[in-house]
Amino acid sequence: MMYGAKTDRDKDNKWRSLKEQRNDPSAYEDIDLGISETNVNANDRQEPVLVRNIPPYDPTADTSENAYLLDEIIPKSMREHLLEIVRHFESGEISSKGYGSFVSKRVHKLKELQGEDKKRFAWILSYIQHLLSLLARNGSMSNRKWKGRNENQISHGPATPQAVYRRLLFMFTEPGSSVMPTEKKELLTNYILVLTLFADDFRSNPSDICEDLKMTRQNLKPYYDQLGCKSVTEGAFKSTFMTLPAPLKFPKEVTRKRRRQ
Incomplete structure (x- = not known):
């Protein structure tokens, strides 16, 4: 009996000791959890991934024409909906359709172009106008007003075709709403x-x-910088132009080194 009682007491003491160790964090200090100094250093050396808030681009392109990917900026499926500007121009309706300053002062070039070059220029001008219209709608109307009206019929330039409008909403507004967050507004401006x-x-x-x-111009300078543009002035008291050198060179991002925990 005495032997059995002593054995039971020893077992109780052993289990009590193990239980106390499990509840004591210091008991795990010497256990290797697989986080070695080498792994920590390797993680510290990893460069942060920088996602630029700009249109699709090719950093290896050696010409301005190829630096930004026009086929992705204006998908081919959208282009058939972007030719109405040609009819507006040829019929003399441009001035009555509410086109913006940029498009209005360049649309005359359509007269000088033929074939695919003419279509391409029309796509570009039309898309600029529809992007500007979306930006104007977002800036001038509250979310409450948007919900109860047909946004596409609000007068901000020529009507945007439904296929184009749906794509723009998908790209530049919050899902399920017409809200345009600051990040999307900046992206839209860069597209323009x-x-x-x-x-x-x-x-x-x-x-x-x-x-x-x-x-x-001062407000737009950070946008042009993000895109890799350079300003060129022909001389004193003359106009300044924005150019796009290739390959693209973006401003250096200031990043803080991650502190080791």
């Missing part, structure tokens, strides 16, 4: 600026698009 460069053969005077965007 890239297309103005295409329209002006990558030598663009920003005065007209400043008027349409209701922004000063």
Whole structure:
């Protein structure tokens, strides 16, 4: 009996000791959990992934024409809906349709172009206008007003085709609503600026698009910088143009090194 009682007491003491160790964090200090110094250093060396808030681009392109991907900016499926501007121009209706300053001052070039070049220029001008219209709608109307009305019929330039409008809402507004967060508004502005460069053969005077965007050149400078643009002035008291050198060179991002825990 004495032997059995002693054995039971020893077992109780052993289990009590194990239980106390499980509840004591210091008991795990010397256990290797698989986080080695080598792994920590390797993680510290990993470069942060930088996602630029700009249209699709090719960092290896060696010409301005190929630096930004026009086929992705204006998908081929959208282009058949972007030719009405040609009819507006040829019928003399441009001035009555509410086109912005940038488009109105360049639409005359359609008369000088033929075939695919004419269509391409029409796509670019039309898409610029529809992007500007979306930006104007978002800036001038409250969310409550948007919900109860047909947004596409609000007068901000020529009517945007439904297929184009749905794509723009998908790209630049919050899902299920017409809210345009700041990040999306900046992206939309960058799309507009890239297309103005295409329209002006990558030598663009920003005065007209400043008027349409209701922004000063100084306000637009950070956007142009993000896109890899450079300003060129021909001389004192002369106009400044925005160009797009290739390959693209973006401003360096200031990042903080992650602190080791």
